[in-house]
Amino acid sequence: MKGKWIEIKVITSPDAIEMVSGIFYSLDVKGVAIEDPNDILQKLNTPSWDYVDMNLYEYGDKAAVVKGYFSDEDNIDEILKYINERLEELKSDGFDIGEGKILVNQVYEEDWATSWKKYYKVTKLGKRIVVKPRWEEYTPEDNEIVIELDPGMAFGTGTHETTILCLELLEKYLKGGETVFDIGTGSGILAIASSKFGAEKVVGVDIDEVAVDAARENVEYNNIGNVEIRHGNLTDVLTEKADIVVANIIADIIINMTSSIKNFIKQEGLFIVSGIIQDRKNDVLKELENNNLKIIEIKEMGEWVGIVSKPE
Structure with a gap:
């Protein structure tokens, strides 16, 4: 576009x-x-x-x-x-x-x-992830995972605290072989990272056509074959269940989707969310608990919060 x-x-x-x-x-x-x-x-x-x-x-x-x-x-x-x-x-x-x-x-x-x-340069995030703009040169060090991005007008170059929170939580909880859904995928960074962390299948979903186009281009550019990007709402384009559902979006959307999210998570699966400002943390926690999602971890960075929960 x-x-x-x-x-x-x-x-x-x-x-x-x-x-x-x-x-x-x-x-x-x-x-x-x-x-x-x-x-x-x-x-x-x-x-x-x-x-x-x-x-x-x-x-x-x-x-x-x-x-x-x-x-x-x-x-x-x-x-x-x-x-x-x-x-x-x-x-x-x-x-x-x-x-x-x-x-x-x-x-x-x-x-x-x-x-x-001109403001977007190579940046290391977490323990292993390096986000590299397509137009920059970089030689990775041992054990580093390089993600090459051109976000276009889509959300997500990866260096905002909410994205870092999700990356760190994905790196911690992804063991290999899982199915991952990335809701509100933006540039596709979390979907691509999930694949590089060892997920067997990844589906990124976004209602924004610009984001979908950017994410598909970035998946192709990173030469990843197990990531699919779909355009539409969560319930419109997903029917299966995942081991991990990750959503880096605003608190209101997380709250709205919480009542139905268990339809898309396996019984022992995880729901990882961020994009939550400190003032809305308790609202999100309350909604998760009201829908029988057990809180596993709360991780904070600056004014932002990441939460991991699972079906009870």
Whole structure:
């Protein structure tokens, strides 16, 4: 999907990132990017999962930016009206959404890609994983697992804390020979990593066509034959069960899928989730426990939480 995009930015507060992201995900968004001031120093030294907006500070050092990308054929006026209504609802409910300002810009995919690629370099994650942009050169050391990526406009270059949490948990719990489902696969990094950790079969699922295209290209580029990328919702495209289901998405989506997730996990299987900010940790834990999923491990990194559970 090349060409022209409409970028809608919401200037908000770090605490409202997840809620504002949820507004975008409730629309036919083609991609979402986030700029969090809590991560900006890390981004300047260790490139992160989205293009680093070097103008972030013009919104104030406490502001966060959530950006959604839409087709120029979408009804942008209706989308803007919807976003504004949802932001007003959040304010009425007492949430701190910061400035709550909405900005609209027209971008071209080629320009967007060129802008962020200069910040995206070879990065080692966890004990063995090295994420290497396709255009960079790197000679792996002993025992290192190299994943080559070009995320395009899909979520997931791998260097955000939520992805690192999932990678570390997958590395710990994958023993070899398992079936893994990666829900909200983005660039496909967790699906590819699962294969490289020894999974026998991996299925990545994403509702975002841009992500599906990027993930399929990355799977092919890494020369992996046991990873399949499917387009659609969880229940629409999966009928079998996995040994491990991993989901690096926002807390609200994790909560919504929890009631049905056991239909896709084997009895002794695991549900690994991240993308959960600290303030939502207890909400997710409560929902998991209410649906008879036993908590195995809670792992934290910065403001983010990863949780491992299993059917009781």
